[in-house]
Amino acid sequence: MTQNIARRTVFATALGGAAATMVRTPLAWGADPITIGCSIPQTGALASNGKAVLLTMQIWAEEVNAKGGILGRPVQLVYYDDQSNPANVPRIYTKLLDVDKVDLIVTNGTNLTVPAMPIAMERGKVVMCMFSLAINEKFRYDRFFQTMPYGPDGKAAISAGFFEVAMGMTPKPLTVALVGADAEFSKNAVAGAREQARKHGLRVVYDRTYPPPTVDFGPIIRGIAATNPDLVYVGSYPLDTTGLIRSARELNFRPKLFGGGMVGTQNASLKGDLGEMLNDVVSYELYCPAAANHFPRVARLLEKYQPLAASNGVDAHGYYSPPFAYCSMEVLEQAVKGVGGLDQDKLAKYIHATKFDTIVGDIKFGADGEWTEPRMLTVQFRGLKGQGMDQFKNPSAEVILHPPQYRTGTVQHPMGPAAR
Amino acid sequence: MSNLRFWACGLLLVLTGWLLGRLVSNEYAFFAGYSVLQYILLATAWNILGGYAGYVNFGTAAFFALGAYVSVALNKMYALPLPVLIVAGGVASGLVGLLMGSLTLKLRGVFFSIATLALAIVSQAVITNWEYVGGASGAYVLRPRMGPLGGSYIEYLFYTMLVMAVAAVALARTIERSKVGYGLSAIRDDELAAEASGVPTLKLKLLATVASGTLMGMAGAPLPFYVAYLDPPSAFNLAYAVNTIAMPLVGGTGTWIGPVLGAILLTVVQETAMVTISSAANLLIVGLLMVGFITLAPNGIVGMVRSLREGRK
Numbered sequence: 001m002t003q004n005i006a007r008r009t010v011f012a013t014a015l016g017g018a019a020a021t022m023v024r025t026p027l028a029w030g031a032d033p034i035t036i037g038c039s040i041p042q043t044g045a046l047a048s049n050g051k052a053v054l055l056t057m058q059i060w061a062e063e064v065n066a067k068g069g070i071l072g073r074p075v076q077l078v079y080y081d082d083q084s085n086p087a088n089v090p091r092i093y094t095k096l097l098d099v100d101k102v103d104l105i106v107t108n109g110t111n112l113t114v115p116a117m118p119i120a121m122e123r124g125k126v127v128m129c130m131f132s133l134a135i136n137e138k139f140r141y142d143r144f145f146q147t148m149p150y151g152p153d154g155k156a157a158i159s160a161g162f163f164e165v166a167m168g169m170t171p172k173p174l175t176v177a178l179v180g181a182d183a184e185f186s187k188n189a190v191a192g193a194r195e196q197a198r199k200h201g202l203r204v205v206y207d208r209t210y211p212p213p214t215v216d217f218g219p220i221i222r223g224i225a226a227t228n229p230d231l232v233y234v235g236s237y238p239l240d241t242t243g244l245i246r247s248a249r250e251l252n253f254r255p256k257l258f259g260g261g262m263v264g265t266q267n268a269s270l271k272g273d274l275g276e277m278l279n280d281v282v283s284y285e286l287y288c289p290a291a292a293n294h295f296p297r298v299a300r301l302l303e304k305y306q307p308l309a310a311s312n313g314v315d316a317h318g319y320y321s322p323p324f325a326y327c328s329m330e331v332l333e334q335a336v337k338g339v340g341g342l343d344q345d346k347l348a349k350y351i352h353a354t355k356f357d358t359i360v361g362d363i364k365f366g367a368d369g370e371w372t373e374p375r376m377l378t379v380q381f382r383g384l385k386g387q388g389m390d391q392f393k394n395p396s397a398e399v400i401l402h403p404p405q406y407r408t409g410t411v412q413h414p415m416g417p418a419a420r
Numbered sequence: 421m422s423n424l425r426f427w428a429c430g431l432l433l434v435l436t437g438w439l440l441g442r443l444v445s446n447e448y449a450f451f452a453g454y455s456v457l458q459y460i461l462l463a464t465a466w467n468i469l470g471g472y473a474g475y476v477n478f479g480t481a482a483f484f485a486l487g488a489y490v491s492v493a494l495n496k497m498y499a500l501p502l503p504v505l506i507v508a509g510g511v512a513s514g515l516v517g518l519l520m521g522s523l524t525l526k527l528r529g530v531f532f533s534i535a536t537l538a539l540a541i542v543s544q545a546v547i548t549n550w551e552y553v554g555g556a557s558g559a560y561v562l563r564p565r566m567g568p569l570g571g572s573y574i575e576y577l578f579y580t581m582l583v584m585a586v587a588a589v590a591l592a593r594t595i596e597r598s599k600v601g602y603g604l605s606a607i608r609d610d611e612l613a614a615e616a617s618g619v620p621t622l623k624l625k626l627l628a629t630v631a632s633g634t635l636m637g638m639a640g641a642p643l644p645f646y647v648a649y650l651d652p653p654s655a656f657n658l659a660y661a662v663n664t665i666a667m668p669l670v671g672g673t674g675t676w677i678g679p680v681l682g683a684i685l686l687t688v689v690q691e692t693a694m695v696t697i698s699s700a701a702n703l704l705i706v707g708l709l710m711v712g713f714i715t716l717a718p719n720g721i722v723g724m725v726r727s728l729r730e731g732r733k
Binding site: 045080081083085086087088089090091092094095098099111114115117118119122138139181182183184186187188209211212 | 691
């Protein structure tokens with residue numbers, strides 16, 4: 001549906017009665033809006049992330065419009081729900097570009113960006129992508145930009161922090177077990193971990209995948225425990241993450257280090273549900289309260305986001321996708337202002353040539369459109385008691401172990417019991 | 421409708437589609453049109469077994485995805501032209517239909533349906549672990565910008581699907597009006613009586629399964645070029661199975677025109693819902709239409725029209 005930001009403003013969502021005032025806002029603009037189109041999952045498996053991203057984009061658009069728009073023009077978002085189904089994406093982007101005639105496009109997720117790429121490439125459009133992995137290795141499109149901080153070697157970046165932290169332990173670990181779901185992200189994560197294990201001279205004693213619908217993880221944990229690994233690297237999706245951690249706790253399986261590429265440990269409700277079971281588990285993050293000093297503007301975004309998230313039923317904390325979704329929009333905004341227009345060629349060249357000051361720090365894009373330097377955070381959960389989301393707002397709940405410039409503590413090992 | 425009129429209409433439809441395509445300047449029409457035609461093909465294919473013989477197939481996604489993955493594999497190996505990939509996808513799915521049919525067609529009613537569901541699950545597990553076609557990570561298929569006949573590649577995909585859809589409807593109509601069709605109808609009405617009357621039930625069911633599977637595989641073969649990326653969850657998406665059953669039910673099973681009407685109605689409604697109300701409403705709309713038609717018009721639109729005509733007489 002076409003989303004008139006001023007009409008369906010995020011603040012109107014929160015304030016309700018203020019909507020009438022917002023409706024009048026676009027009428028005050030003398031210029032045509034700059035339209036930004038995207039296909040974004042609001043239903044299906046990826047809806048949780050899609051909803052948080054959309055909410056953030058709406059917050060950004062509202063702020064931009066309140067400050068006078070971009071180049072004196074208001075910003076308008078045009079979006080359609082792709083139902084988390086890649087087969088719907090080509091139709092949506094052709095509609096956005098050929099019928100709605102949007103000025104800029106934004107994409108979200110690996111599977112949902114790839115189908116948009118040929119369409120964008122045929123029309124020479126800049127693709128501002130959020131949360132995808134290594135897409136441009138195939139397309140090599142010089143107008144593609146991605147704001148997930150994987151850096152130039154995406155597959156390795158997911159696990160690099162985990163292994164560097166592990167190799168800093170005394171005594172050094174010798175063996176590693178690798179386990180992950182038979183699905184896109186986890187297979188990439190485990191493939192990267194395999195490379196890291198080879199690089200660090202670790203012996204792989206367990207290397208298996210499980211089908212995505214698996215619900216009983218007890219046999220998997222028992223199988224891993226039987227090989228007595230020092231490290232257990234897990235590439236999992238939210239439901240598996242919960243299952244694996246619960247099974248490990250039930251079986252009192254406590255290797256030196258456990259975790260790695262666990263999707264879901266970034267989500268407030270899943271964290272709150274697992275609570276103290278997460279103690280000593282190591283996973284990745286994009287942002288957490290322990291990093292707040294480095295990125296002070298994120299707190300301001302979250303102040304707006306969190307009340308709206310509660311009423312919209314999306315990720316309550318918003319540490320994972322919102323800061324990076326906001327940063328994507330900031331890059332577009334700065335590029336349009338820098339170029340002084342919407343010429344796609346000039347925009348692409350500008351984005352390649354510029355270091356952007358964003359909510360998540362300075363970003364420079366490489367030739368492949370990825371960050372020139374990776375900036376994934378490796379964190380360890382500590383001091384959690386019982387269940388509950390609020391305890392994760394405490395900076396000490398997630399200690400940053402890697403990269404060194406953001407470190408707030410050293411790794412605690414071996415894995416202790418859940419309850420302390 | 422006489423044979424001559426039918427074939428003239430089919431030819432006219434293809435020509436009109438081609439002419440309209442020449443006049444349309446934005447590609448959205450081709451993408452949306454492709455989707456409608458794909459479902460006409462799938463619904464017609466399903467109807468050959470489900471509508472004519474009364475054997476409900478829940479495994480549409482398996483045949484469809486198999487066609488798509490054969491296309492991915494052959495494209496990776498030899499970069500063959502699309503028509504060859506379509507034939508290969510159809511042959512592969514037809515063979516799977518033959519194999520599955522010979523194993524399961526002795527089962528009747530719900531047991532056969534469960535077997536087709538199992539086929540979809542097993543196929544997805546196989547594809548997920550077949551690394552050559554991308555496995556769980558999915559496969560990228562970079563389509564050319566231009567089609568071999570001029571115009572964009574999506575335009576080419578649209579025309580290809582148009583020809584296949586018209587050919588599938590023609591095949592379904594031919595089957596419906598042949599001895600095979602009468603035999604399948606007899607099976608649907610009472611299989612034991614049909615067998616007692618000398619209808620070669622197993623042979624006819626196998627034939628219907630192969631024809632249905634082949635068409636589904638052919639429908640799936642161009643999918644990787646349409647999406648540019650294929651992974652198991654999207655290729656085996658539940659929506660294909662649900663829509664493919666809903667469309668003949670809404671349009672009217674047992675007739676060649678029923679699936680066509682159902683596919684056009686449901687695809688247009690869903691597409692409109694996606695870009696206007698909310699795509700979350702899509703499957704809800706399909707579900708409500710299915711419930712509505714099963715309750716109020718169990719013979720679909722075709723049955724409703726027939727009742728109205730008979731009422732007038």
